Amino acid sequence: LAKTTQPISMDSYEGQEVNITCSHNNIATNDYITWYQQFPSQGPRFIIQGYKTKVTNEVASLFIPADRKSSTLSLPRVSLSDTAVYYCLVGREYTGRRALTFGSGTRLQVQP
Amino acid sequence: ETGVTQTPRHLVMGMTNKKSLKCEQHLGHNAMYWYKQSAKKPLELMFVYNFKEQTENNSVPSRFSPECPNSSHLFLHLHTLQPEDSALYLCASSHWVGQDPPNYGYTFGSGTRLTVV
Numbered sequence: 001l002a003k004t005t006q007p008i009s010m011d012s013y014e015g016q017e018v019n020i021t022c023s024h025n026n027i028a029t030n031d032y033i034t035w036y037q038q039f040p041s042q043g044p045r046f047i048i049q050g051y052k053t054k055v056t057n058e059v060a061s062l063f064i065p066a067d068r069k070s071s072t073l074s075l076p077r078v079s080l081s082d083t084a085v086y087y088c089l090v091g092r093e094y095t096g097r098r099a100l101t102f103g104s105g106t107r108l109q110v111q112p
Numbered sequence: 113e114t115g116v117t118q119t120p121r122h123l124v125m126g127m128t129n130k131k132s133l134k135c136e137q138h139l140g141h142n143a144m145y146w147y148k149q150s151a152k153k154p155l156e157l158m159f160v161y162n163f164k165e166q167t168e169n170n171s172v173p174s175r176f177s178p179e180c181p182n183s184s185h186l187f188l189h190l191h192t193l194q195p196e197d198s199a200l201y202l203c204a205s206s207h208w209v210g211q212d213p214p215n216y217g218y219t220f221g222s223g224t225r226l227t228v229v
Contacts, residue, residue: 041222041225042222043203044155044202044218045220046218102147102154103154105154
C-alpha cells in the first residue's frame with residue numbers, strides 16, 4: 001500500500017471550511033484514495049472515496065489533482081462535532097492480501 | 113449503530129484471566145478484521161478473515177487467539193494478557209476481493225475498551 005503523509009493536527013473555528021491535504025507520491029495506477037473519520041473511543045467511519053478529479057457527498061468533498069500524488073479532503077462549514085481524527089488511506093484494499101493500514105491521521109480541533 | 117456490533121463495550125481483566133471479545137455483522141460482508149488501537153497510536157491490524165479463513169496474522173502474540181465460525185461472527189479469545197495489551201480493540205468488516213469498483217470501505221464497530229490489571 002502506498003505510504004501517506006498528512007499533518008499531525010489542525011485547528012479551526014466553527015463555520016469555517018477545513019482542507020486537509022494528504023501526500024501519496026507512490027500511489028499506484030489501480031489505487032483508490034479513501035478517508036475515514038474517528039471520534040474518541042469509537043471505530044473509524046468511512047467519509048469519502050475517490051480515484052481522480054473531484055468527488056462530493058453530503059459530508060465532504062475530495063479533490064484529486066491529475067497526477068494523483070496528493071488529495072485534499074474538504075469539510076464545508078465545520079462544527080464542534082467535526083472534532084476528530086481524519087485518516088487518509090491509499091490502496092486497492094479490496095484485492096490482494098493486505099487489509100487497510102492506517103497512519104497517524106490528522107487531529108482536527110474545531111473551536112467555538 | 114454501524115451494523116457491526118461488538119461486545120462487551122468495556123472489559124477489565126486480570127493477567128491470569130481468560131475472556132473473549134465478540135463481533136457480529138449482518139451486512140452481508142465476507143471479510144472480518146481485528147484491529148488494536150493503543151493510546152495515541154495508529155490502528156494496528158491484528159487478524160484478517162476472508163470467508164471464514166484466516167488470511168493474515170500480523171505477528172500477533174499467541175495470547176490472542178481469533179476464531180471465525182462463520183462470515184457473520186468473529187471472536188478474539190484472550191488469555192494471560194499483559195498490562196501493555198490494554199487498548200481499544202476494534203472489529204471491522206467489508207466485502208473481499210472481486211469488488212470492482214470498490215465498495216464504500218470498511219465498517220467498524222464501536223470497539224471494546226480492554227483494561228488489563
